[in-house]
Amino acid sequence: MERIYFDNAATTPLDPKVLESMMPYLTEKFGNPSSIYSYGRESRLAIENARKSVAKILNAHPAEIFFTSGGTESSNTAISAAVRDLGCTHIITSPLEHHATLHTVEHLHKTGEASVSYVELLPDGHIDLEDLKHKLAGSAEKTIVSLMHANNEIGNMLDIHAVGELCKLYGAYFHSDTVQTVGHFPFDLRNTPVHFVTGAGHKFHGPKGVGLLYINENVKINPFIHGGSQERNMRAGTENLYGIVGFARALELATAGFEEEGAYIKGIKVYMMEQLKKNVKGIAFNGDALGRSLYTVLSVSFPKTEKSEMLLFNLDINHICASGGSACTSGAEQGSHVIRAINNNPNQVTVRFSFSKHNTKDEVDYLVEKLKEMI
Numbered sequence: 001m002e003r004i005y006f007d008n009a010a011t012t013p014l015d016p017k018v019l020e021s022m023m024p025y026l027t028e029k030f031g032n033p034s035s036i037y038s039y040g041r042e043s044r045l046a047i048e049n050a051r052k053s054v055a056k057i058l059n060a061h062p063a064e065i066f067f068t069s070g071g072t073e074s075s076n077t078a079i080s081a082a083v084r085d086l087g088c089t090h091i092i093t094s095p096l097e098h099h100a101t102l103h104t105v106e107h108l109h110k111t112g113e114a115s116v117s118y119v120e121l122l123p124d125g126h127i128d129l130e131d132l133k134h135k136l137a138g139s140a141e142k143t144i145v146s147l148m149h150a151n152n153e154i155g156n157m158l159d160i161h162a163v164g165e166l167c168k169l170y171g172a173y174f175h176s177d178t179v180q181t182v183g184h185f186p187f188d189l190r191n192t193p194v195h196f197v198t199g200a201g202h203k204f205h206g207p208k209g210v211g212l213l214y215i216n217e218n219v220k221i222n223p224f225i226h227g228g229s230q231e232r233n234m235r236a237g238t239e240n241l242y243g244i245v246g247f248a249r250a251l252e253l254a255t256a257g258f259e260e261e262g263a264y265i266k267g268i269k270v271y272m273m274e275q276l277k278k279n280v281k282g283i284a285f286n287g288d289a290l291g292r293s294l295y296t297v298l299s300v301s302f303p304k305t306e307k308s309e310m311l312l313f314n315l316d317i318n319h320i321c322a323s324g325g326s327a328c329t330s331g332a333e334q335g336s337h338v339i340r341a342i343n344n345n346p347n348q349v350t351v352r353f354s355f356s357k358h359n360t361k362d363e364v365d366y367l368v369e370k371l372k373e374m375i
């Protein structure tokens with residue numbers, strides 16, 4: 001039986017058209033981009049064309065785009081650089097951030113390089129902007145704010161402009177983890193008050209192991225990996241040539257399909273909400289599911305029973321892939337730090353379903369039938 005894949009916030013399948021664009025660089029066009037002969041020049045050109053294309057789509061300057069190994073490296077780099085190179089000694093973040101942010105922040109706190117404040121949350125899981133303002137106003141130290149554009153577990157979306165304006169007002173740097181929104185929503189970075197944003201190719205049908213760090217042109221940081229002169233002396237090491245080519249192609253394809261695919265996927269999400277409400281007793285949706293939210297993510301809490309505790313396991317037996325929160329290696333009992341932060345109800349079992357253009361309403365119907373049997 002075919003698997004049903006409802007875990008697209010964890011990763012997405014590679015688009016065959018993206019693979020096609022990468023293939024020449026996995027085979028005959030193998031030159032090292034730093035080599036001066038024709039093979040090398042061809043590879044260099046492919047990378048710089050990818051950078052130009054990505055910059056154009058995000059309305060940034062190509063010099064502001066750095067290719068990395070993914071969202072994790074990009075967020076590590078931005079936050080650490082703000083502390084080490086830009087003089088920030090205070091970090092304001094939230095308890096809902098991805099571990100790529102939270103563990104970086106905790107490390108900088110532990111080493112004594114920065115103090116940390118966690119912004120308050122509203123009952124629907126959104127960031128309390130009044131509290132952010134209050135914390136910024138009360139911060140005598142140089143501050144970096146790190147708040148994600150969209151939460152990967154509950155889907156809530158931040159008003160990135162409002163936060164950026166607050167940071168501007170109080171002279172703070174602003175990093176936003178945009179891993180769940182790049183490739184899913186339009187960006188206009190030239191007109192967005194943000195210093196660092198991130199991206200990961202595998203969240204929008206591109207390859208794994210390649211990502212993006214945007215650094216606003218007015219921000220100057222030191223190299224984040226030392227060695228050769230790649231990525232304009234900022235990130236040494238022979239480039240992930242085919243990954244970078246694939247990243248740009250995936251972003252081009254995703255951008256061309258935004259509107260139509262976004263509306264289709266939102267239809268799947270809303271349909272699942274309706275069907276679950278109709279057919280499964282006692283369920284609740286986490287976050288602002290029908291409000292300021294990703295169209296790709298639906299977080300569902302089920303009443304805790306002996307049966308529902310086995311839910312992810314039983315979904316897997318029925319060839320349905322979903323997630324118990326973020327892809328977490330430590331097992332179910334520890335649960336999700338995001339769900340704990342917004343709703344500390346131990347009598348619930350939470351499952352995140354996340355969608356792509358490949359999902360169908362038939363798959364939702366199958367899921368709901370199986371859930372009725374399981375619960």
Ligand SMILES: Cc1ncc(COP(=O)(O)O)c(C=O)c1O
Pocket residue numbers: 009010069070071072073098100148150151152177179180200201209211
């Ligand atoms: C919101 C968010 N930030 C960061 C990451 C990390 O990205 P990557 O796995 O490409 O390093 C992910 C993906 O797991 C994510 O969902």
